[in-house]
Amino acid sequence: MSRLNRAERPYDIVLFGATGFVGRLTAEYLAAHAPEELRWAIAGRDETKLHRLRAALPGGSAVGVLRADVARPDSVRALARQARVVATTVGPYVRYGEELVAACADEGTDYLDLTGEPEFVDLMYVRHDARARETGARLVHACGFDSVPHDLGAYFTVQQLPKGVPLTVDSYVSVDAAFSGGTFASALEQFARGRSMLAAARDRRRHEPRLMGRRATTPAAAPRYAPEVGAWALPLPTIDPQIVGRSARALERYGPDFRYRHYAAVRRLPVAVGGVAAVGALFAAAQVPAARRWLSGRLRPGEGPSAQKRARSWFSVRFVGEGGGRRVFTEVAGGDPGYGETAKMFAESALSLAFDDLPPTAGQVTTAVAMGDALIERLTRAGITFRVAATR
Numbered sequence: 001m002s003r004l005n006r007a008e009r010p011y012d013i014v015l016f017g018a019t020g021f022v023g024r025l026t027a028e029y030l031a032a033h034a035p036e037e038l039r040w041a042i043a044g045r046d047e048t049k050l051h052r053l054r055a056a057l058p059g060g061s062a063v064g065v066l067r068a069d070v071a072r073p074d075s076v077r078a079l080a081r082q083a084r085v086v087a088t089t090v091g092p093y094v095r096y097g098e099e100l101v102a103a104c105a106d107e108g109t110d111y112l113d114l115t116g117e118p119e120f121v122d123l124m125y126v127r128h129d130a131r132a133r134e135t136g137a138r139l140v141h142a143c144g145f146d147s148v149p150h151d152l153g154a155y156f157t158v159q160q161l162p163k164g165v166p167l168t169v170d171s172y173v174s175v176d177a178a179f180s181g182g183t184f185a186s187a188l189e190q191f192a193r194g195r196s197m198l199a200a201a202r203d204r205r206r207h208e209p210r211l212m213g214r215r216a217t218t219p220a221a222a223p224r225y226a227p228e229v230g231a232w233a234l235p236l237p238t239i240d241p242q243i244v245g246r247s248a249r250a251l252e253r254y255g256p257d258f259r260y261r262h263y264a265a266v267r268r269l270p271v272a273v274g275g276v277a278a279v280g281a282l283f284a285a286a287q288v289p290a291a292r293r294w295l296s297g298r299l300r301p302g303e304g305p306s307a308q309k310r311a312r313s314w315f316s317v318r319f320v321g322e323g324g325g326r327r328v329f330t331e332v333a334g335g336d337p338g339y340g341e342t343a344k345m346f347a348e349s350a351l352s353l354a355f356d357d358l359p360p361t362a363g364q365v366t367t368a369v370a371m372g373d374a375l376i377e378r379l380t381r382a383g384i385t386f387r388v389a390a391t392r
Contacts, residue, residue, distance in 0.1 A: 004084045004108065011041045011064060011082055012354045016100065017089035018042035019049040022114065022144070025343035026089065031057040033382070034351065043079055044090075045069040070096045073103075080107040087112045087143075087350040094120040094193070101128050101139060108135035110353045114346060116146035116239045119193055122200035125364045126207050133363040140370050142243050143349040144342035148367055149317045149384075150240040150262065151247055152376055153332040155368040156386050158254050162324030166257035169244075169322075172229045172265035173236060175315045175337050216248035216258045226263070228320050228329075233263035247368035255323065265318070310336040318389070327392040334384040341384065348378040 006012065015030065017023040019042075027042055034040065041064030044050055050067070054060040066082065068075040070090060080086060080103035090096050093115040104111035105128040115121060121141045132139050142148070154169050161167055218241035226233040241262040248254035313336035321328045334341045349367060352358070356374040367375055376386055 006039075006084070009082055009084050009109075011039050011084070013038065013040040013085045013087060013350045014043050014064075014066060014079060014083040015040065015087050015089075015350075016043045016068060016079065019044050019046060019053055020089050022339055022343055022346070023089040024053060025339055026087070026347050027053060027057060027063075029343045029347045030350075031059060031063070033347070035355070038351070038354070040064070041066050041083070043068045045071075070099050073099050076100050077103045077107070080104045080109045083109055085110040085112065085350050085353045087346060089114055089346075091115060091117075092120075093117050094123070098124065098127070102131075105129075105132040105135060105137050105139065108137050110138045110140070112140045112143045112346065112349055112353070114144040114146070114342065115141050118239045118242055119197040119200045121239065121242070121364075122197075122204040125204050126200075129364045136362045138353060138361055138370050139364045140349065140353070140367060141364070142239055143346050143367060145315070145337040145345070146238060147240040147243040148345040148349070148375075148379075149315070149332040149334075149337075151243045151366055151368045152372075152379070153317050153319050153330065153386070154244045154260060155247060155251075155372060156332070156376060157319040157321040157328060157330045158258075160328040160330065160388055160391070161255075161321050161326055163253065163255070165255055165324035166259075167255045167321065167323035168259045168261075170226075170228075170233075170261045170263065170320045171240075172226060172231065172233060172263050172318045172320075173315070174231075174265045174318075176313055211249050214249075214252070214256050214258075216245050216254060216260075218242065218245040218260045218262070221261045221263070226265070229265055229318050231265035231267050234266060236262050236264050238262070243366050244368075247366045250366070250369045310340050313337065313340075315341065329389040329391070331387050331389050332385065333387075344382050344384070345379065348382055349375060352378055 015023060015027055018027045030040060042050055042053060043066040047067050050065045054063050054065055057063060066079055068079040070076060076099045086104055086109055088100055093113060094117050097120055101111060101124045124139065150171055153171060157169050158167060221235045223234050241260055244260045248258040315337035316331060316333040319330045349371065352371045352375045358371060358374060361370050380386055
């Protein structure tokens with residue numbers, strides 16, 4: 001159990017932003033898979049939509065409804081006081097997320113989100129990590145496809161390698177999926193905030209304690225053909241390497257000298273070149289306010305792929321780990337990465353914080369540090385594959 005006694009709070013989990021696209025999927029997952037003893041509530045700013053959602057959930061009459069709005073800090077504080085764990089889908093987080101992080105840090109409430117925004121994570125570390133350590137709150141960011149498969153996959157791979165030696169892990173991501181309006185809005189927001197993101201990263205480095213006697217690095221890598229996976233490897237500029245690096249800094253099991261690199265795996269060279277060009281064009285357009293507004297209107301937050309498209313979607317993250325004369329190939333794989341599986345990862349992370357016997361941690365922590373083996377076990381039972389493909 002979490003360090004909060006269940007009797008201290010009326011709810012084990014509160015899902016904030018439950019009527020959004022991923023929020024609804026997460027609510028449906030919890031209603032279908034949560035243990036009977038779970039006391040949970042859905043929260044957001046529109047009570048009518050919340051009650052409509054509750055009515056549509058199996059067993060929804062037992063689900064609480066809480067009104068909270070990030071524009072009203074008092075309502076967010078009240079929300080944090082009523083839950084042992086708060087899971088939020090309300091983004092872009094750099095705009096709408098800090099009030100809830102601050103409230104959870106002050107109230108000793110565990111916090112989870114789905115952010116893939118490095119600037120937000122760095123700002124929250126500088127502003128709220130110390131307070132969360134005082135109150136015992138665990139602040140766990142990036143609990144969806146960003147960055148659970150990559151963070152737990154690297155952790156799983158490291159466990160297959162010898163202890164106490166330098167280790168390297170490379171990951172190769174393959175997906176077939178569409179994305180929602182909320183994800184698109186967050187991506188545009190990040191592309192437009194490059195300078196702010198770099199400033200937040202520099203500020204974090206000034207506040208973080210230095211790692212003594214060990215190294216953990218996530219160097220930028222050049223595009224290359226990767227024969228170990230039979231694909232072109234393109235460096236992915238996502239938050240995932242930063243999350244993996246922080247897990248490696250926190251856990252000695254990653255060895256005295258750990259290096260992680262993160263790639264997209266693309267089979268055909270023309271597709272790889274086209275993908276790089278498309279991302280570059282989107283980045284350039286995001287720097288122009290008028291173009292950014294036009295792009296934002298193409299796919300609005302709350303919209304997303306159909307159930308049929310999600311049913312056909314899949315992801316695979318392959319890892320190649322080396323160290324101590326051993327080489328291991330592992331894989332984390334599942335269905336629709338952005339929505340079906342993200343909702344599953346998010347809900348199971350919240351359930352893990354609420355119910356599992358976990359190592360004592362506090363402050364801003366990663367999924368590997370906070371939940372590690374317990375979350376891998378949960379996700380495996382839920383149908384996400386963690387496997388050793390080969391060793392040499």
